[in-house]
Amino acid sequence: MAEEKKLFKVKIDNISVEVEPGTTILNAARQIGGEIVPPAMCYYSKLQGSGGKCRTCLVKVSKGSDADPRPMPKLVASCRTTVMDGMEVSNITSPEVLEARKGVVEFLLLNHPLDCPVCDQAGECHLQDLSYEHGADSTRYEFKRRTFDKVDLGDKIKLHMTRCILCYRCVYTADQLTEKREHGILGRGDASEISTYISQSLDNDFIGNVIDVCPVGALTDQTFRFKNRVWFLKPVDAHRDCENPKCCGKTVLWMRGNEVFRVTARKDKYGEVEAFICDTCRFDKKDVKDWIIEGPRKIERNSVISQGHYVNTVKPKDALVEVLDGRQPKLLFDIHSESQVNRPDIDLSKIHGPAHSDDFKK
Amino acid sequence: MQALTNRAKAVDRRPMTFMEKLYIPAIAKGMSITFKHIFQRKATVSFPEKKRDFSPVFRGLHILNRDEEGRERCTACGLCAVACPAEAITMEAAERKPGEENLYREEKYAAKYEINMLRCIFCGFCEEACPKDAIYLSETFAPANYQRKGFIYGKDDLLIPDPKEGK
Numbered sequence: 361m362a363e364e365k366k367l368f369k370v371k372i373d374n375i376s377v378e379v380e381p382g383t384t385i386l387n388a389a390r391q392i393g394g395e396i397v398p399p400a401m402c403y404y405s406k407l408q409g410s411g412g413k414c415r416t417c418l419v420k421v422s423k424g425s426d427a428d429p430r431p432m433p434k435l436v437a438s439c440r441t442t443v444m445d446g447m448e449v450s451n452i453t454s455p456e457v458l459e460a461r462k463g464v465v466e467f468l469l470l471n472h473p474l475d476c477p478v479c480d481q482a483g484e485c486h487l488q489d490l491s492y493e494h495g496a497d498s499t500r501y502e503f504k505r506r507t508f509d510k511v512d513l514g515d516k517i518k519l520h521m522t523r524c525i526l527c528y529r530c531v532y533t534a535d536q537l538t539e540k541r542e543h544g545i546l547g548r549g550d551a552s553e554i555s556t557y558i559s560q561s562l563d564n565d566f567i568g569n570v571i572d573v574c575p576v577g578a579l580t581d582q583t584f585r586f587k588n589r590v591w592f593l594k595p596v597d598a599h600r601d602c603e604n605p606k607c608c609g610k611t612v613l614w615m616r617g618n619e620v621f622r623v624t625a626r627k628d629k630y631g632e633v634e635a636f637i638c639d640t641c642r643f644d645k646k647d648v649k650d651w652i653i654e655g656p657r658k659i660e661r662n663s664v665i666s667q668g669h670y671v672n673t674v675k676p677k678d679a680l681v682e683v684l685d686g687r688q689p690k691l692l693f694d695i696h697s698e699s700q701v702n703r704p705d706i707d708l709s710k711i712h713g714p715a716h717s718d719d720f721k722k
Numbered sequence: 723m724q725a726l727t728n729r730a731k732a733v734d735r736r737p738m739t740f741m742e743k744l745y746i747p748a749i750a751k752g753m754s755i756t757f758k759h760i761f762q763r764k765a766t767v768s769f770p771e772k773k774r775d776f777s778p779v780f781r782g783l784h785i786l787n788r789d790e791e792g793r794e795r796c797t798a799c800g801l802c803a804v805a806c807p808a809e810a811i812t813m814e815a816a817e818r819k820p821g822e823e824n825l826y827r828e829e830k831y832a833a834k835y836e837i838n839m840l841r842c843i844f845c846g847f848c849e850e851a852c853p854k855d856a857i858y859l860s861e862t863f864a865p866a867n868y869q870r871k872g873f874i875y876g877k878d879d880l881l882i883p884d885p886k887e888g889k
Binding site: 589719720 | 870
């Protein structure tokens with residue numbers, strides 16, 4: 361044996377790359393990186409069998425391979441199409457692809473509600489990014505959008521079926537990560553919906569990961585519900601020694617002051633988690649003392665989450681106390697004496713679910 | 723000495739003539755300027771009795787709006803706070819409970835909403851950012867106060883009265 365594997369030469373948007381046989385076009389593009397990577401709403405590299413549902417990753421294959429140089433007759437989903445030797449693919453260089461993607465975004469948004477101001481996913485939502493970058497400004501849809509009631513999947517996860525784009529990522533997560541799968545998709549076509557079937561509570565140990573894999577705000581963290589907007593929180597890398605052997609314990613804490621508002625897995629630049637975390641880490645360890653903090657998480661400059669992160673600032677030395685022989689300067693006004701927000705006697709992060717009117721009446 | 727600018731004028735240091743020593747023409751000239759202003763339009767208004775009109779784009783004190791049914795429009799989305807260059811706005815959100823539908827328009831609302839008028843620069847970005855038409859800058863000045871704590875505006879200061887309660 362020891363025969364060297366033959367690498368396939370692919371050209372994506374006129375950039376050549378050599379990849380192993382069996383690689384999909386999407387993964388070949390990710391090896392190049394940059395803006396030529398097709399967006400993906402349903403494909404998730406950590407989940408087997410995912411992809412092929414959302415059609416946002418459509419690309420044009422202008423040359424099938426060296427052996428058969430005919431172009432593919434239609435645009436293909438790059439997450440499900442494997443490369444051939446000598447294949448030529450165009451993504452952002454093809455106006456046809458951009459036009460098709462615009463149409464796909466319009467389709468994805470057909471039934472998606474315009475409730476971003478209420479949605480907890482806003483600011484880290486892939487559909488928001490996708491429609492901002494690829495979508496049209498308005499919809500041509502004039503009919504009633506399909507609506508569903510909100511469902512509590514257990515007491516930790518909230519399902520907003522109205523926001524779902526049926527990417528099946530959560531179904532694969534429940535299938536492959538947890539020991540027994542208790543939720544899937546019911547119904548067909550326009551009527552299909554994510555459900556636990558007879559509203560069974562999901563108490564599997566890794567089920568919280570469906571929150572992280574959900575590209576929209578359909579599955580959200582009930583313990584973080586309405587607590588704060590993500591861009592007012594400071595994400596920090598942290599880890600702990602998790603007893604669960606399958607859990608890596610490496611997480612991102614979303615903090616405000618010393619309060620841990622929520623815990624998520626670390627996500628890479630494609631929005632995919634680096635490693636899955638268990639539910640104990642995610643839901644039950646909301647105390648700084650449980651964690652070893654590594655430092656602030658790097659957030660991309662174009663993300664709204666990076667607002668208010670004043671990195672590398674140098675605080676000037678205040679010589680006043682020294683000059684006054686240790687006397688503290690007399691404050692004219694302490695904001696906490698008057699402000700009704702961030703009251704020390706109300707720890708929002710300690711309330712299990714969303715805060716209600718009676719939580720503030722104390 | 724070299725002049726710093728080309729606009730400098732040399733002072734005339736010649737001794738005064740007889741006409742100049744009389745001073746009367748100079749006084750008459752000065753008084754004519756003074757009396758001319760009696761007949762001109764006044765640059766000031768006598769303020770509390772008479773008030774100037776605001777410019778149509780004037781940005782004054784904030785209000786939080788309600789909808790036609792008197793429900794609070796604000797849903798605590800945080801876009802005003804993220805748009806605020808002075809970081810004057812803070813809020814805390816809560817979930818609407820069953821039975822509170824007549825109070826809040828959306829399922830999420832601002833339980834606490836605060837504008838620090840000491841920080842506010844009245845740029846109006848919050849009004850522009852608001853997706854729910856909830857915050858508006860009115861045509862009123864923020865009133866002066868002797869103490870700083872009077873400038874922390876909570877929801878009871880900002881929210882307009884319920885139109886249904888007046889009837």
